[in-house]
Amino acid sequence: MFDRLIGVYLVEKGLLDKSQLEKAYQIQESNCAKLGVIAVAEKLMTIAQAEQVNAMQASMDKRFGDIAIERGYLTDTQVSRLVELQGNPYLAFIQALTDMGAISMSKLAEVEEEYQKLHGFTESDMATLKSGDVEKIVPIFLETEDQMYRGMFSMGIKNMYRLVDSHVFVGKAYTTKNIKDEVLGYQKFHGDQNAFVGISGKFEDVQRMAKAYTKEEFIETREDALDAVCELINCINGLYVTEQSKESKFIELEPPAFSVSETEASCDEIMVMPVYICGGEVKYLIAVSKDTKITTM
Numbered sequence: 001m002f003d004r005l006i007g008v009y010l011v012e013k014g015l016l017d018k019s020q021l022e023k024a025y026q027i028q029e030s031n032c033a034k035l036g037v038i039a040v041a042e043k044l045m046t047i048a049q050a051e052q053v054n055a056m057q058a059s060m061d062k063r064f065g066d067i068a069i070e071r072g073y074l075t076d077t078q079v080s081r082l083v084e085l086q087g088n089p090y091l092a093f094i095q096a097l098t099d100m101g102a103i104s105m106s107k108l109a110e111v112e113e114e115y116q117k118l119h120g121f122t123e124s125d126m127a128t129l130k131s132g133d134v135e136k137i138v139p140i141f142l143e144t145e146d147q148m149y150r151g152m153f154s155m156g157i158k159n160m161y162r163l164v165d166s167h168v169f170v171g172k173a174y175t176t177k178n179i180k181d182e183v184l185g186y187q188k189f190h191g192d193q194n195a196f197v198g199i200s201g202k203f204e205d206v207q208r209m210a211k212a213y214t215k216e217e218f219i220e221t222r223e224d225a226l227d228a229v230c231e232l233i234n235c236i237n238g239l240y241v242t243e244q245s246k247e248s249k250f251i252e253l254e255p256p257a258f259s260v261s262e263t264e265a266s267c268d269e270i271m272v273m274p275v276y277i278c279g280g281e282v283k284y285l286i287a288v289s290k291d292t293k294i295t296t297m
Contacts, residue, residue: 001137002129003028003093004169004276009115020102027096031087035064038082039074049073057162061155061239090130134158141273142173148193149271152286155240160277163232164213171274178266179285183222185229185258186265187237188292191251193244196292197237198265198285199229205280212278222260230256262297
């Protein structure tokens with residue numbers, strides 16, 4: 001995620017142009033294969049086993065390596081070795097930039113320091129950002145210690161990374177009492193916890209997200225796109241509810257719903273996280289309340 005954040009910053013500062021940034025990402029991508037691909041290349045798993053684990057990931061909130069260990073395909077030691085071979089995405093990105101001669105290591109160090117000061121990040125925050133651990137990165141962009149918000153946002157972004165776009169990145173979250181957008185997909189749940197979870201934005205951005213999630217290129221109507229996004233929201237919330245059930249909390253999901261025309265969500269407090277995904281921007285909305293009102297304009 002930090003490779004995308006710092007890449008945008010480098011372009012904004014005029015230190016890179018967009019074509020250089022795209023080239024760096026292409027080089028980075030070729031140098032950072034997926035764990036399953038490496039496992040097959042190292043003859044530690046068969047293609048069929050890797051495909052099975054990939055399929056299981058779609059319905060489980062677990063990493064490839066964790067599932068492979070549970071299935072008996074890999075050992076802890078083998079997974080650790082594969083992760084080392086896979087490499088750190090941010091390190092692969094800066095290696096690509098320096099190999100291209102686009103920017104020096106010393107200049108990159110200066111840029112990192114500027115970026116840190118601009119956003120008020122601590123040394124610990126910067127280390128977390130560079131780690132590539134999405135679950136730990138997301139709370140850095142939340143100005144709240146509320147564990148429900150932190151858990152829900154982490155669960156959501158982590159699974160967008162896993163199921164939609166591995167290059168997703170986020171902006172600082174903010175709170176509002178109402179938010180109006182072109183389209184909206186959402187779901188509410190109640191029980192020991194009450195909440196509203198939504199994804200809103202321009203139709204074109206939501207459509208791109210839906211296509212990436214479903215792997216279908218022929219999602220043309222607003223209804224089809226929002227239906228797919230609601231399926232994703234339901235998947236994310238289902239994983240969250242499963243986690244909460246381990247702590248003996250009962251939560252019941254309501255059926256997802258969507259609006260294909262301009263809609264406003266309002267509540268005493270809605271936390272909004274900008275999400276940059278599939279080349280567009282959507283808003284990930286969470287309100288810890290049972291009183292969120294949806295009004296179609």
